[in-house]
Amino acid sequence: MKKQNCGAWLSGVAFIGLSPLIIVAGQTAASAACPIPDSVSDQPTVIASFLNSECTKQTLTQETIYYRYYNSDDTYRFGRYLTSNFYDSSNGKTTLDVIQELALAQYFGPPPNLAQLRGTVTLPPGLDVYIGIAGAQPPNVCYPGGGTQAFIENTRTPGISFVFDGNVPDGGSLSANCYSATAAKPIPESSPLFAIGVLATIGLAATFNRILMESKTKQIANSYYSSPKSFVKN
DSSP states (O other): OOHHHHHHHHHHHHHHHHHHHHHHHTSOOOOOOOOOOTTSTTHHHHHHTEEEEEEEEEEOSSOEEEEEEEOTTOTTOSOSEEBSOOOOGGGTOOHHHHHHHTTOOTTSSSSOOOOOEEEEEEEOTTOEEEEEEEOOBSSTTTBOOOSEEEEOSOTTSTTOEEEEEEEOOOOOOOOGGGGOTTTTOOOOOOOHHHHHHHHHHHHHHHHHHHHHHHHHHHHHHHHHHHOTTTOOOO
16 A cells, blocks of 8 residues: 555545444434334334333233224214323313323324323233323423323224224313424524534544645646646546
């Protein structure tokens, strides 16, 4: 290897070798201890909807009842997300409790899920159900989650039924900022390690490019002085 290219080669190795480490350092390892099957098209979103991306798979051994909360015009009556939580006037629970504990963000839709009605969802034995805790949706103060959340892959599986079960008492409205998708999605902050990695990458790239330019200039000069008549500028 020529001496003038040695520095460039070493810088290139340092740059290439360090880049993967910088990229990894800027990422946050995600805990995905939730065995949602690959056949679910929105698998990552489903997993992320559980607290800490954690859920357990349970195969039902007998007919089991869950609940689903939806609007008075039947929108959201059918769906894959269920709960074992019972919200009713008998236990002092309201629509706000449903929305907050199940993290039904009101900027999703339209229309938003106001959780005005309660339905029973009967699941047949043999069905796989993925159970965990509902994770928060931003802003966390509006939709903290914490309720039991269950997920089923296909609502059209034979033996599943959705039946109206009652009204949920009106709990009023959330604060104004809870209805804004823009206010609900703050810009994520970069980690200090990621910033250091970016600066290191820029510095190495500059050094690498400078050495290559110097090497190229020397090669051109040598070529020119050794055979000036045949030199052609590309």
